[in-house]
Amino acid sequence: MRVVVDTNIFVSSFFGGNPRKIIDLWKDGRMSLCLSKDVLDEYIEVLQKIGLRDEDELEELLSLFARGFNILFTSKTLNLRVVKDDPDDDKFIECAVALKAQVIITGDRAIEDIGEYMGIKILTPQQFLKTYKFSEANEQQ
Numbered sequence: 001m002r003v004v005v006d007t008n009i010f011v012s013s014f015f016g017g018n019p020r021k022i023i024d025l026w027k028d029g030r031m032s033l034c035l036s037k038d039v040l041d042e043y044i045e046v047l048q049k050i051g052l053r054d055e056d057e058l059e060e061l062l063s064l065f066a067r068g069f070n071i072l073f074t075s076k077t078l079n080l081r082v083v084k085d086d087p088d089d090d091k092f093i094e095c096a097v098a099l100k101a102q103v104i105i106t107g108d109r110a111i112e113d114i115g116e117y118m119g120i121k122i123l124t125p126q127q128f129l130k131t132y133k134f135s136e137a138n139e140q141q
Contacts (some may be wrong), residue, residue, distance in 0.1 A: 001102055002103075003031050004035075004103070006092055006108055007042050008108055010023065011046060036074050036091060074098040079094070086108070093111070
């Protein structure tokens, strides 16, 4: 399954809960993370800004990004205007469209309120985990 994960989910994953479960699914190879340059730049900038610069977990994430671990990357995205309340968040939708992701996982109300865009579901971590029950039998797409 191809997913775009909003930055707030990565940040929240350091504190456990459903965001951690989402990131663990990616780390376990049970879903593919869709990235663009803008999305990746924001991940790194925000994680460093909140003081995780020297944390082992940040180093692990950066290593996974660098190796392309279960990652699909696009250097070309459309210039979409979808998120009216926060146009900076359009990068997540642009990335999802470019890489044909099935889901955007977010905790951001501005993106969440869209619900679906071009067949791409926009879900909270709780909705995602409830909708897509991951088991050992699930195949990665």
